[in-house]
Amino acid sequence: MGSVWKRLQRVNKRAAKFQFTVSYHQLTLETTSKWKPNKLSVVWTRRTRRVITDPLPWEPTMKDPLKGVVVWAIPENKEVSVTLFKDSRTQELEDKDWTFVVEDVASTGKKRQLAAAPVNMKKYASIESTQSQLKISLRPTSKKIVGATLECTLSCVFLREGKATDEDMQSMASLMSVNNNGDIATLEDFDEEDEFEEISQQQSLKEVLDLTTQIDLLTNSISESEFASTPMSGK
Template sequence: MASVWKRLQRVNKRAAKFQYTASYHRIDVETTPKWKPNKLSIVWTRRSRRVVTEPVEWEPSLKDPLKGSVIFTVPENQTVTVTLFRDPRTNELEDKDWTFVLEDVSPTGKRRRLAAAALDLRKHASLAAAQRAVRVQLEPTGRRLRAASLHLTLHSVLLREGHATDEDMQSLASLLSVNNNSDIAVLEDLDEDDYTLSDNSTRQASLLDHPT
């Protein structure tokens, strides 16, 4: 029922489908004296969507062993395709948050959430292809970290515009929900507006923007 209600809300709305690519450059972390990370991974997520980087070793600095960084010598690129809806009253695109989550990956592969921050992709939407250098200040979710920040370049491309109810403006989850009503209870947990892509399909806020 929730999926049907969502589609009814989109009648007469316009929509724009964007492709966003995050190129990760560096993760800065300040730990507490009693704990240090093993390997760090960034998860870019919204609801059940997760785009995950390969775990990378964390290196403490020589000056302060509680502070260190993960440096991506070759920036790791992760891509999501996002549908943004336009408010018919203001003609402005509506907000849509995707969250960056910093996770520690243990030697056994267990993941532990360390910090997170939401990024409103509407603020980075552009009719012309554009990229921005972004610094995301991550909020620690427990007592293991004192601070964490993520440095990346965010590239956005407008793929197409149309009515919110057009089939090519809907995600794969939306199309499945139309063709398989018996799965509505499961699909309600999905974000019908988005689907994700990755360089490897088996892997799935203070902001400083510098348009280039």
């Protein structure tokens, strides 16, 4: 049912598809005195889509043993294709968040989410190829973490433009995961003392609000005449 609402919501809209490439340089992680990570990986995710780096060891610094770094001597590149939709009223690209998540990978293979930060891909989308240097402060999602910072380069290449309902503009992963909690790690990824229940409740509330917004937009769309298509503008 969710995929139907998504398709109806996109009627009369334009869309642009972009190829984003992130190049990881350094991850800084500060822990409490009671725990230290094993190996760390960075997950670039939206719903069920997950692009993961190879786990690398966390090395404490000489000045502060509670603050350590993961350094990519050779930057690790990861790519995602992102479809951004144009608001038919403002003719501007709509927001779309992809989230960077830091995970600890234990020697047993168990993964634990430590910190996360959303990045609005609209801010870095451009008709002309661009490259942006990012220093992202991530919000701790575990009480074992004091703070985390990710340094990376984000590149954007414009692929094509078309109607939002065109087959080559559809993201099947997005359509199939409307009610999927893939943005939130599974229960075993958290420590027992972490605030998983609160995060889950916030996510459920967000989904209800999103569905209400979709219904409102559909109602407005039915009552309005079809919007004239206009060329996609740059940033």
